[in-house]
Amino acid sequence: QSQFIISSPPQNYPLYIRSVPTENELKFHYTVHTSLDVVDEKISAMGKALVDQRELYLGLLYPTEDYKVYGYVTNSKVKFVMVVDSSNTALRDNEIRSMFRKLHNSYTDIMCNPFYNPGDRIHSRAFDNMVNSMMMQVC
Amino acid sequence: MEQGPAGGSGAAAAAGPGGLLLPLNESEQQRYSELFSRCCPPPEAAAGGSSVGELFRASQLPPDTLHQITEVCGAKRVGYFGPTQFYIALKLIAAAQSGFPVRIESIKNELPLPQFVALKNDSEVRYGTPAELHGVKFQVPHATLEKNSYKRTDEGDKQEPKSPPMSPICSPPASPSTYQRIPLSYGYGKSRSGLEQQHGAPYEVRHSTHQQDGPSSGNYGAKSVLACSTLNRSLSGEREQQDSSAHYSDDPWRITEEQRDYYINQFRSLQPDLNSFISGSVAKNFFTKSKLPIPELSHIWELSDVDCDGALTLPEFCAAFHLVVARKNGYQLPETLPETLVPEYLQAASLKPLRDCALFDSYSESLPGGQQTRDFSRTEKTSAEEVPDSSALLQDGKKDDKQALKVSTDLKSIPKEFQHLTVKTAAQESNTLKARPRSRSYSSTSIEDAMKKGEEPPTPPPRPQKSHSRASSLDLNKIFQQNTQAVRSGWLPPPPPALPPRPSLSQTEQVSEVELHPQMNRPPSQAEENSSAKKEVVLAQPPSKPARRKLRTETQGLETPELSPTISVTSSLPAIKPHLPVQKQSSKQKRAIQTAIRKNKEANAVLARLNSELQQQLKEVHKERIALETQLEQLRPVTVL
Numbered sequence: 001q002s003q004f005i006i007s008s009p010p011q012n013y014p015l016y017i018r019s020v021p022t023e024n025e026l027k028f029h030y031t032v033h034t035s036l037d038v039v040d041e042k043i044s045a046m047g048k049a050l051v052d053q054r055e056l057y058l059g060l061l062y063p064t065e066d067y068k069v070y071g072y073v074t075n076s077k078v079k080f081v082m083v084v085d086s087s088n089t090a091l092r093d094n095e096i097r098s099m100f101r102k103l104h105n106s107y108t109d110i111m112c113n114p115f116y117n118p119g120d121r122i123h124s125r126a127f128d129n130m131v132n133s134m135m136m137q138v139c
Numbered sequence: 140m141e142q143g144p145a146g147g148s149g150a151a152a153a154a155g156p157g158g159l160l161l162p163l164n165e166s167e168q169q170r171y172s173e174l175f176s177r178c179c180p181p182p183e184a185a186a187g188g189s190s191v192g193e194l195f196r197a198s199q200l201p202p203d204t205l206h207q208i209t210e211v212c213g214a215k216r217v218g219y220f221g222p223t224q225f226y227i228a229l230k231l232i233a234a235a236q237s238g239f240p241v242r243i244e245s246i247k248n249e250l251p252l253p254q255f256v257a258l259k260n261d262s263e264v265r266y267g268t269p270a271e272l273h274g275v276k277f278q279v280p281h282a283t284l285e286k287n288s289y290k291r292t293d294e295g296d297k298q299e300p301k302s303p304p305m306s307p308i309c310s311p312p313a314s315p316s317t318y319q320r321i322p323l324s325y326g327y328g329k330s331r332s333g334l335e336q337q338h339g340a341p342y343e344v345r346h347s348t349h350q351q352d353g354p355s356s357g358n359y360g361a362k363s364v365l366a367c368s369t370l371n372r373s374l375s376g377e378r379e380q381q382d383s384s385a386h387y388s389d390d391p392w393r394i395t396e397e398q399r400d401y402y403i404n405q406f407r408s409l410q411p412d413l414n415s416f417i418s419g420s421v422a423k424n425f426f427t428k429s430k431l432p433i434p435e436l437s438h439i440w441e442l443s444d445v446d447c448d449g450a451l452t453l454p455e456f457c458a459a460f461h462l463v464v465a466r467k468n469g470y471q472l473p474e475t476l477p478e479t480l481v482p483e484y485l486q487a488a489s490l491k492p493l494r495d496c497a498l499f500d501s502y503s504e505s506l507p508g509g510q511q512t513r514d515f516s517r518t519e520k521t522s523a524e525e526v527p528d529s530s531a532l533l534q535d536g537k538k539d540d541k542q543a544l545k546v547s548t549d550l551k552s553i554p555k556e557f558q559h560l561t562v563k564t565a566a567q568e569s570n571t572l573k574a575r576p577r578s579r580s581y582s583s584t585s586i587e588d589a590m591k592k593g594e595e596p597p598t599p600p601p602r603p604q605k606s607h608s609r610a611s612s613l614d615l616n617k618i619f620q621q622n623t624q625a626v627r628s629g630w631l632p633p634p635p636p637a638l639p640p641r642p643s644l645s646q647t648e649q650v651s652e653v654e655l656h657p658q659m660n661r662p663p664s665q666a667e668e669n670s671s672a673k674k675e676v677v678l679a680q681p682p683s684k685p686a687r688r689k690l691r692t693e694t695q696g697l698e699t700p701e702l703s704p705t706i707s708v709t710s711s712l713p714a715i716k717p718h719l720p721v722q723k724q725s726s727k728q729k730r731a732i733q734t735a736i737r738k739n740k741e742a743n744a745v746l747a748r749l750n751s752e753l754q755q756q757l758k759e760v761h762k763e764r765i766a767l768e769t770q771l772e773q774l775r776p777v778t779v780l
Contacts, residue, residue, distance in 0.1 A: 114422060
């Protein structure tokens with residue numbers, strides 16, 4: 001199980017949400033929402049150490065709920081949040097990083113499309129395919 | 140799609156004048172008999188002159204050609220159109236339409252079916268031809284089309300699009316005109332004033348006659364592309380083989396020369412330098428004029444901008460334009476970029492502008508299907524059209540788009556053709572294109588990841604055999620060869636099966652191999668180890684092959700590896716012999732020998748190591764003993780006192 005969301009500044013409204021499987025989404029939504037706050041906190045905290053472009057959330061591991069939340073933020077303050085189930089044998093940090101990198105690449109591809117207005121929901125099929133394949137891989 | 144077997148071997152033959160055998164294949168046979176029955180209602184034996192004349196006129200050949208044909212086929216001679224004459228005439232018509240001279244020899248060539256424009260009563264027959272030829276089913280009523288075609292044939296206006304029965308090699312006037320209309324898209328007016336001037340006249344001609352056709356695909360600025368008339372003339376002499384045309388005819392994603400030129404002109408209008416690219420915003424404005432919905436345009440952009448740089452190079456632009464055109468005509472956008480629209484392909488293609496009328500077929504055949512009664516008000520009841528939103532898009536009442544609309548209805552016909560087509564997603568190609576490493580700094584790691592992934596699958600180098608280099612303290616070769624003759628048969632089965640499990644069980648394997656070669660003489664100190672190891676091996680080794688197990692059990696019973704080789708060999712031999720194919724013994728033997736040598740060496744090395752370890756232990760034990768003895772000595776004098 002995993003969920004992925006992209007949210008954009010300034011109000012952090014979501015640009016893209018994808019869950020696999022699709023039940024229990026509400027719980028994921030809640031988790032993601034709360035994690036966004038933590039992300040913001042982290043961003044503001046590392047004001048001087050210039051954004052390392054990625055961060056790893058293992059801190060949000062709730063013992064009962066048994067999942068991990070990972071965050072990633074781009075230079076333009078677009079946040080990617082990924083929630084994965086801890087039950088699938090722990091993904092290594094590198095894997096998470098590579099996944100975020102791929103996501104970031106695809107996101108910039110979308111940005112390159114002149115028909116895309118930043119701030120719109122993302123409807124790109126290529127992006128969907130990529131995210132799906134990645135999430136299948138995770139689950 | 141099934142191209143009509145027009146090129147196939149003849150399935151029937153008709154005797155011609157002078158005893159010529161006219162080979163007709165099945166489709167021709169069928170067609171000709173249909174036509175003949177139409178012209179000549181049975182039970183008469185000869186076709187009625189008037190209907191024949193009508194038919195011939197419908198072939199749109201010049202009258203003198205028709206006269207020539209009638210002469211050649213012998214009708215004039217015999218005074219009537221019998222079946223033979225008729226068939227020959229049809230064949231000659233086909234030849235003439237294909238550009239061959241009207242002569243008896245021509246009919247020997249493999250020709251497509253002759254094309255007749257809009258014969259009154261046989262829509263089905265008419266469509267039968269293209270269906271055969273192209274596998275396209277134009278089930279569209281063409282009442283008005285027929286009227287128009289009649290009008291056209293009367294007018295002799297060669298620029299009219301042909302009715303559905305257009306062979307791939309249809310008469311040139313129809314094809315270029317029809318398919319030229321395809322790229323006539325986008326009321327982008329201003330930039331094409333030049334073209335406008337040129338083509339205003341011919342377009343008007345077509346325009347008037349096409350009123351009823353009401354081409355309805357999208358509101359394209361109807362500037363006829365590139366000198367339709369000139370093209371008509373130039374192409375009249377060109378014919379392509381049916382094969383090559385067949386190759387192109389079913390690919391809606393293939394850009395024809397005409398279209399390419401059109402796109403290039405459009406590109407030039409936006410960006411004079413053909414080697415440079417169009418920026419995203421400019422392209423966005425341009426494509427927005429096509430009035431496709433933004434999500435679709437976004438998707439088109441995604442497909443065509445393969446390097447994802449936010450700008451369109453010329454091939455990318457052509458691909459995007461082509462996709463827009465296709466979408467306007469009701470084709471669903473593919474999920475991935477079709478192979479023929481890939482920029483490399485387009486770039487390569489642009490270097491060799493070979494396409495002539497062979498390319499027309501893809502549009503020409505579709506166009507007739509599209510020529511239904513469509514009016515400008517866009518009540519798109521294109522029977523085969525299924526894209527409601529595109530038709531909704533076409534609701535454009537602009538005046539300057541009227542012509543575009545006509546054009547677009549022609550274009551709409553493309554969907555019919557495309558329906559049955561499967562866009563062969565060279566999906567892998569497009570995907571690999573997308574996955575191409577892009578020149579972005581932060582994506583470099585993704586490239587590495589991809590590369591790593593690619594590298595991982597190759598299996599790691601085979602684990603070095605544990606120490607055959609150190610082998611040869613024992614001259615196993617000699618030993619082995621001594622017994623080779625005796626053992627040869629016995630060893631053949633075991634060695635090959637032994638190989639695969641080797642790396643995983645190298646040590647135990649080797650020890651078991653030791654077992655299998657009982658004739659090797661082990662130093663006595665190793666006898667114990669071998670026996671114990673043997674036991675271990677017996678327990679640990681998965682029973683890999685029955686032969687080996689048998690051998691092992693044999694040797695197990697023998698308990699030491701030092702039994703006389705003959706005994707073990709003989710015991711193993713009967714066990715092995717049944718498995719043994721007697722043929723190919725020599726090669727197998729060689730292989731067996733080599734593998735045996737290797738195994739022996741490995742075993743040898745292992746044993747040597749064992750030996751050294753045991754020696755070490757022995758030394759230590761000795762030392763301990765000495766130490767204890769000295770202690771004892773030290774203690775003894777005390778007691779002895």
